[in-house]
Amino acid sequence: MSLKNKLMHELHSETVVKASSKISIVGVGQVGMACAVSILHQHLTDELALVDKMADKLKGEALDLLHGSLFLKSRISADTDYLVTEDSKLCIITAGVRQLEGDMKNNQLERNVAIYKDIIPQVVKQSPAAVLLIVTHPVDIMTYVAWKLSGFPKHRVIGTGTxxxxxxxxxxxxxxxxxxxxxxxxxxxxxxxxxxxxxxxxxxxxxxxxxxxxxxxxxxxxxxxxxxxxxxxxxxxxxxxxxxxxxxxxxxxxxxxxxxxxxxxxxxxxxxxxxxxxxxxxxxxxxxxxxxxxxxxxxxxxxxxxxxxxxxxxxxxxxxxxxxxxxxxx
Incomplete structure (x- = not known):
């Protein structure tokens, strides 16, 4: 008998209940994690999903948050697979490259557009009814790009703007x-x-x-x-x-x-x-x-x-x- 079974008499198996205010964040750099912590501290979601292509960085950030989950009121999940974002009410996109010193703004834009061509279709597939919130710079153009790639109505694609x-x-x-x-x-x-x-x-x-x-x-x-x-x-x-x-x-x-x-x-x-x-x-x-x-x-x-x-x-x-x-x- 397992420790769990010794601890309690389970009357029925766990029922999977979908989150009612699920938020996903794509990109776990400094900005993405600042968004995550700000949202968690204000108890704005019952489930927060994190996605990033850098598996070790993602796992480390998720574990760091989970170790403090006693002090939070949200379920936290993380994966490199966009399936973790399924049925999100709001998808926040912070992923992208910074403009390096001496780099041309257009170079940053072209690289970020290429990144969005990979991200946006996957986010849309998992959460077709979500609101997209774009943080990536240059934010106005990237919001336009997200709108075109998503096919969402314009009221559901928003940039952090000014x-x-x-x-x-x-x-x-x-x-x-x-x-x-x-x-x-x-x-x-x-x-x-x-x-x-x-x-x-x-x-x-x-x-x-x-x-x-x-x-x-x-x-x-x-x-x-x-x-x-x-x-x-x-x-x-x-x-x-x-x-x-x-x-x-x-x-x-x-x-x-x-x-x-x-x-x-x-x-x-x-x-x-x-x-x-x-x-x-x-x-x-x-x-x-x-x-x-x-x-x-x-x-x-x-x-x-x-x-x-x-x-x-x-x-x-x-x-x-x-x-x-x-x-x-x-």
Whole structure:
């Protein structure tokens, strides 16, 4: 008789019950694991599945988490086989290569597109009803690639976009004003990165529009803070070699909104066709209402003429990259 049988009288065999809020993460590098830990600490899922092609790294990360499972409320599984992701409600893709120093951005993009051609079909096969959340950089283009490869409706393919940039913007603005950033409402839209658009025209604290207090000062302050937002990522990379916790917490906030159907607003990369006079399929960040089905709605955000022009430049930049991808496929 086994130790288990000596311990208890088993009345019936275990019934397999599918997880109701299963999340899968593809890629267990620093970013993937920061997402995993942030999600687990907030108890957002009853099952977390990890996938990576590096078997030893994957096993090590999974074991490390399992050893702490006494302190968690989620089942954890891991495998190099995508079958482990079956029936996920949400699939988070962090896999990809970093842009190396001296490397061309297009080289990074081409390598990541090749990786996605392997990943996305396997994820879709196992979880055809899932919402895809793309973290891989360059995030707007990679979200577009995931959308094309998956065949999913556009509301179920989302990129992390400027969600973290917006958090940094509010943090820096709150620090400047000596106000908790939770009470600061200011947003960054458009293409993620240096060409993003800080929407200063609607920035406010408790409904008090900052631009109306002092238009010239507000624009100068806003421009400086936006530059600091763009630099802050590079500062973290210079100091510790990579970014992880900020994006991990940002992903967890998006996951929370989707799985709990909160219908809260997040600055995520979405298909912006028919928004702000955009006539083409292009993914960039706009204020989106998130719920169980992914993007439930996009706010009709008023923009000043200069902000609208900068957003148009984001569209042009992304289209140029998309067209380059199409040419490389020919």
């Amino acid at each position: 969600n973290l940039d917006t958090a940094r913007f509010r943090f820096l603005l709150g620090t400047k004003l000596q106000i908790n950033p939770i009470s600061v409402h200011a947003y960054i839209i458009g293409e993620q990165g240096d060409e993003s658009v800080a929407v200063w025209s609607s920035a406010n604290v408790a409904g008090v529009n900052l631009e109306q207090l002092d238009e010239k000062l507000a624009k100068e302050e806003g421009s400086q803070i936006h530059k600091k937002v763009m630099q802050s990522c590079r500062d973290v990379i210079k100091l510790k070699g990579y970014t992880s916790w900020g994006i991990g917490l940002s992903v967890a906030s998006i996951v929370n909104a989707i799985l709990k159907n909160l219908r809260t607003i997040h600055l995520v990369s979405t298909n912006a066709k028919d928004e702000h006079e955009i006539k083409v399929d292009v993914f960039l960040s706009l204020p989106c209402v998130l719920g169980t089905t992914g993007v439930c709605g996009i706010l009709r955000q008023p923009l000043h003429e200069t902000e609208a022009e900068k957003l148009k430049q984001s569209v042009d930049n992304l289209l140029k990259t998309q067209h380059g991808l199409l040419r490389s496929e020919c």
